[in-house]
Amino acid sequence: MTSYYGVPLMVKNKKGLVIEITDGVDYQYRGNLYYSLAKVTTIHLAEAMAKDLEMHNITAVAVSPGFLRSEAMLDIFGVTEENWQEGAKKDPHFIASETPFFIGRAIAALASDPSVHGKKGRALSSWELAREYGFTDIDGRRSDWGKYFEENVLNQS
Incomplete structure (x- = not known):
């Protein structure tokens, strides 16, 4: 809807x-048909646009975030932004959120x-962009979900 009204301007x-927000930067299955379809479609939408x-x-x-520490996730883990690390007791991967x-x-x-036009049509991630542009999260950390996932999830399978 935003593009419908914004793009003509x-x-x-x-x-x-x-910028379309998605989950992941590839066309891999995401554990549920409808969720996967929605996220892959978003990547394709950016390419086509x-x-x-x-x-x-x-x-x-x-653009994809990593493991997002949203208000909903804080509620699910029973923590606040002040003590979010406690959520790693329920899911150790939350430490990389x-x-x-x-x-x-x-x-x-x-x-x-x-030079952003040079990135046209790409699926980007927050962690790759943090490496490129040098920004940090509000707590000063530079989360790198891609590296964490590769080292702690993929290589543990």
Whole structure:
């Protein structure tokens, strides 16, 4: 819906950035057909919009957070932002989580990058963008879900 109303304004101004939020940066199955379909579709939407909008100098990308430490997840783990590390007692991978501010900072970095058009159509991640742009989460940490997942989940299987 946002693109429906926002993209015509960008076309009129001959520039813009469309960012779709997804989960993951590839077309892998995500454990549930409908969830997987929604997230993969978002990645494809960014790719297709990038092609269709390129002639208007509009960049479209998809961005994925890592293990998101949202308000809902804090509730599920029975913790607050102040003691969120306690959530690792229920799920050890929660220790590598990031706040919603982290992906917000990723988006701010993209929006302020004069070369962002070079990323058109790509599926990006908060952790890759943090490495590239050097931002941290609000607690000063630089969560790297991709590295953590590879070292602690994939290699443990």
